[in-house]
Amino acid sequence: MDTPSSLDRILRTTTLIAFFPALALLIPYGVVSCSVIPALGLVPAFFSAILGLPTSYLQRAQLTLYIDVFLAVSHISILIPFWVLNAGWNSWESGGVIMLGTYGTVLLMMDFCIHTFFVLRHIFRMCRMFSLVRTCPNCRTHIGTGVISRIARVSAEKPRHSCESEALYQPLDAPNYDDEAPKYDDEARISSEA
Structure with missing residues (x-):
């Protein structure tokens, strides 16, 4: 039973707060541009806002992981066609409409980034657990x-x-080199040269 951290609460509340300006920007954009894509973008934003309610903090991290994955994928699957269709508006008269849609997508991108952050953080925690x-x-x-x-x-x-001394960690069958035994047989070499 994990309680959410302050960062979790701030980010979830941000998704809740971002829904209302997105609603105010994307509905007029959809009406003016005669496109259904902005209305589809409000569906994952609505579920992000529900997940961001202070009383809806789920106690099961696995369930919130699945919800965050679903919301991140649904946000990006709405944003990419939205950008492609928005790039088709090339006339000078539609500058205000494009700006309205662009400001609406900023809020959807913010929701996407927040849910992606939660998913990646959970994946990194899982990887650290399996190290x-x-x-x-x-x-x-x-x-x-x-x-x-x-x-x-x-x-x-x-x-x-007290049992940890250097002698305990030396190999058992290591040769013992005393100061009396010469490392090199200098006397034998000197006698053979003479």
């Missing part, structure tokens, strides 16, 4: 994302447990 879980074999510390600085700080300190 590899690593554990340090020496100190049994979980190494995850954002823990690298803490691990580097801990490794510069003394061992965390």
